[in-house]
């Protein structure tokens with residue numbers, strides 16, 4: 001008997017077909033769980049949080065929650081563990097896609113993509129000039145990576161090809177990385193030319209970028225956030241971008257998304273993407289496969305590598 005999987009997220013048909021090939025997939029709402037009596041719930045990040053109350057109200061048939069994401073800050077893992085519900089995520093398989101997007105954000109911010117696109121689309125371009133939209137080169141610049149995990153390491157390998165110098169902060173020194181380790185993230189924000197936030201949202205990382213850290217940064221800093229929106233205090237970053245305290249930002253994730261702070265929308269030095277970091281077909285299909293493998297292994301009594309509760 002295939003696993004009965006209740007999916008509470010919208011998926012492209014190609015991805016849904018992947019799940020249908022190996023499960024009995026029901027598309028629905030969490031409120032339908034009592035009627036469906038699924039073995040597992042497929043969810044992702046979004047406004048719907050799997051807090052203790054939501055988890056408590058799941059029917060007894062539910063043995064697993066599979067989140068179609070690496071981040072799991074939307075799930076109360078302890079509440080799931082307390083009910084004996086296993087939780088799985090999708091580490092590793094989307095890191096290339098997200099690292100590609102990080103480079104897009106770095107380049108978009110450094111080369112003034114927001115202003116360039118507006119100039120063309122608004123019909124204001126009067127022709128090439130050496131003074132027009134002069135941006136920043138990457139070669140020789142110091143890239144500070146906050147979180148040298150799966151995504152951070154992929155960002156590093158791309159940055160090497162651009163001739164950038166590497167520095168990073170993590171909770172521990174990553175062995176074998178040709179990058180300078182900073183035990184103090186505040187020292188790294190002060191020293192780097194480009195900062196990439198590739199951290200998860202945790203009580204320690206939340207709102208790390210705020211007025212007190214931005215005032216340490218060089219005025220030429222380019223800040224990129226590919227991790228989670230709540231790593232950044234929006235009002236403080238918007239003020240720093242508006243007042244020239246830092247040069248530019250490239251953001252894929254936002255606090256309280258999709259209701260992003262309106263202050264970003266008028267800033268010519270903010271290059272913004274709507275959380276598309278992992279949006280490639282390769283990543284989307286691989287994310288399905290890694291969750292399907294985990295659900296099947298777990299159902300047979302095995303220990304999937306991507307079990308987080």
Ligand code: NAP
Pocket residue numbers: 069070071072091092094095098146147148149150151152169170171172198199200201202204205226227228252253275276277278279
């Ligand atoms: P990962 O492999 O677990 O890497 C996370 C890194 O952050 C690790 O190096 C970890 O250090 C470090 N870290 C964690 N907590 C920390 C703390 N309190 N202080 C300092 N460093 C800390 O995860 P990943 O796959 O690279 O993903 C990272 C995050 O990216 C996810 O959690 C998610 O929020 C975000 N993400 C975004 C997108 C997108 O579409 N934009 C897509 C996927 C993921 P240790 O080595 O010490 O554990």
